Amino acid sequence: MALSHEKLNVYKEAICFFTWTQPLIEKLPAKVSARDQLERASTSIALNIAEGNAKFSDKDRVRFWQIAHGSAVECAACLDVLAARNIQVSSYIQFGKDQIEKIVKMLVGLFKYYNCFVRESQTTYNEKVVD
Numbered sequence: 515m516a517l518s519h520e521k522l523n524v525y526k527e528a529i530c531f532f533t534w535t536q537p538l539i540e541k542l543p544a545k546v547s548a549r550d551q552l553e554r555a556s557t558s559i560a561l562n563i564a565e566g567n568a569k570f571s572d573k574d575r576v577r578f579w580q581i582a583h584g585s586a587v588e589c590a591a592c593l594d595v596l597a598a599r600n601i602q603v604s605s606y607i608q609f610g611k612d613q614i615e616k617i618v619k620m621l622v623g624l625f626k627y628y629n630c631f632v633r634e635s636q637t638t639y640n641e642k643v644v645d
Contacts, residue, residue, distance in 0.1 A: 558585035
């Protein structure tokens with residue numbers, strides 16, 4: 515018997531991404547700050563998807579999925595940092611970014627389903643010039 519979050523494709527993708535990150539994280543020097551960030555953020559994606567799915571109100575469910583979304587984007591940035599510092603081969607990093615993109619698209623699909631996007635009306639911002 516599977517728990518409800520285990521049936522979600524986005525959760526399965528998050529676990530696949532987490533699994534992909536582990537050998538990469540183990541190879542990184544401890545002093546690389548993106549290492550710890552990638553470890554925490556990749557874990558956070560799956561945990562927040564699961565916890566969100568267990569919530570009874572749509573508002574609570576979406577809030578956790580938004581946290582998972584933020585963690586996914588953070589993982590992408592960590593991978594960009596590793597590539598920019600030439601710590602990892604960019605072709606290897608691209609595979610991880612492709613996985614993250616898939617997760618983000620799936621989460622955005624859930625946001626659309628629950629109609630939880632914040633939108634601004636057509637407003638012009640006043641710009642102030644500071645001397």
